[in-house]
Amino acid sequence: MTTNSKAGAGAGAAAGAGGAAGSDAEVASGLPDIHEAAGGIPVPPGGEGGDHPVRHYGDPAGEYEAATGAVAMVDRSLRGQFVLTGRQPGRMMSGVATGSIPEFSAGGRGRAPGSLVLTPKGRPIADLRILRLEPGEAGALLLDVSRAAVGPLLDHFRRSMPPLFARPRDRTAERGVLTLVGPEAAPLLARILGVLEEEGLLDAAGGEGWAPCPDAEALGGLPEGDEIALQVGARRAAGAEGEAATEASPPATPDPGLRVVGQGDVAPMALDLLGPRSLLVRIWEEARSAGAVPAGRAVWDTLRVEHGRPAFGVDVDDTILPPEAGLQDRLIDHGKGCYTGQEVIVRIRDRGRVNRHLRGLLLGAAPAPPAGTELYQEGRDRAVGEVRSVVQSPRFGQGIALAYVRREVEPGGQVQLGSPGGPVARVRALSPEGWVPEED
Structure with missing residues (x-):
């Protein structure tokens, strides 16, 4: 099962990009201590890894069969995660994002819409998902960003966002993305979340902004871009207090917890888990012991292309316009206020065609x-x-x-x-x- 792709203008930019808040961005890595034991073949340094640290685990055909017939798990932790804080992070983000900024959900069931950030000429700088962490004008946002988009996005923030009003805090070193793919993903995840709740790794009581642990039906019916916010339990929080405590650690920011997001880039049912790396490793171990099969980028790309979905840094870059890639209905909110590049998008919409x-x-x-x-x-x-x-x-x-x-x-x-x-x-x-x- 071979794949071939063209790295876009932003590909690999994360590693050398100037980072948030005037420091270098974290160089993302995969979840620790799991891939070698599973026989993972890593993507070579500087290779076309996309959001994935592993190319495959020795049996791409078996990985594909698991993803389409049972359940596979894909580490996509090379993606960047940033908490945007300040006086008006939502307003500042709305001025650069093509998509809507989600409302805060007191019940922990909200939206995590996809969006683009464009140049004034309408060319994509980045694609990302935006999650609301707090209510109010100063309520923080969590940004989940494609690896290839991290560097260009942070450069754009430095040029366009006053840090008093919106300042990105890099949480990539301590957080990751694990995706469960396949028809058995929802019931398996529901069982695992129940185990974590019993062990105190997730807080069943929750509170404002947090949801109770969902059952298989709720997970299986989660639409693309919908999210369920789960509070990390006191036991896990205490055990991970120093997980990312380094001299470069950012000031305290709101805890994003564990977010379960409906994934739509592949055709089998899929769920993204955005959370602390140590917790995602535990979920990986529980899923593997239950029969889930590790899968790498080769299978992900196959499923993605079979579903007709473009990837940022490969099919989408700063040489194209969003309507050329068919992104106008999925990643652009035509009813929202002004954003950079909107004039070009509206002109194309009204003209009705691209070349x-x-x-x-x-x-x-x-x-x-x-x-x-x-x-x-x-x-x-x-x-x-x-x-x-x-x-x-x-x-x-x-x-x-x-x-x-x-x-x-x-x-x-x-x-x-x-x-x-x-x-x-x-x-x-x-x-x-x-x-x-x-x-x-």
């Missing part, structure tokens, strides 16, 4: 083209597109790809790979729900 679209390609028997391969249409010498993500798909029974294709090449048509006489691929339309079926 190219992100499409799916069915490769048939053609060899997998490298990312960046140009696409041609019969009878034309100039390229009409470019390949981005490529995977070998068990679901489609062939190689498939995500590619930008000029609008005159309609779905159902064909393109040639690499040259006007190259191998032929069929073009398919994509939607937020996946690949659009071909008409008979």
Whole structure:
């Protein structure tokens, strides 16, 4: 199960980026002490790891089977997590984010909407999820940021956000992201959360802003972008008091706890867990002992491309416009107030077209083209597109790809790979729900 991708302009920027609050951003790493024991093959340093520290665990086919038929677990802890504090973090974030800023939920059941941050010309700087931690104008936000977007986003914050009103505090070193994927993810997670509650690692009583531990039905019905906030118990908090206590530790910020967020970038049912790394390691261990299979980036990319979802730093970067990637309905709130780049987005919306679209390609028997391969249409010498993500798909029974294709090449048509006489691929339309079926 091979994958091929093109790293965007922001890829890898996190490692060398100037960080929040005038210090260097934390260099993200995977969850500690679990991958080697599971046989993980790490992504080489500087490689196209995306949000994942591990490429696979020796059996990508078995990992895919678990993710689509039972349950797999994917460490995506290379993502950045920042707590935004200040006098008006919500207002400041609303001025740069394309999506809405969620309201505080006293009952712990709220929204964690996806969003983009754009240049004045409408080009994506970053994609992220925004979670509300506190009520009120000064209520803190948690930002969950793609690895490739961390550096550009922090640079943008330094240029555009007065620190008195909004200041990002880097929590990446102490927090991670673990994703459970598959039809058995919800019942397994419900059982594990119950165990953690009994052991005092989660607080069943909760309080304002926290939810009781959800059952399998609540977890299984969690829509994409909805979240459940769970309070970390006193036992775990006491045991982890010095977990990230270093000289570079930020001042005290609100505790984000454990957040369960509906994930929609892959087609099987999936749940993201954003929480303290030590707690996520415990969840990993409990899940593995119950039969969950560790899975790496290879399987994640296969599931993602099969679902037609672009990844930041691969399919989405500062060379494209959001409507070209089909992001206008999912990551842009057209009813909100002003944000940087809005004028370009509104003009495209009202004009009703862009010059190219992100499409799916069915490769048939053609060899997998490298990312960046140009696409041609019969009878034309100039390229009409470019390949981005490529995977070998068990679901489609062939190689498939995500590619930008000029609008005159309609779905159902064909393109040639690499040259006007190259191998032929069929073009398919994509939607937020996946690949659009071909008409008979």
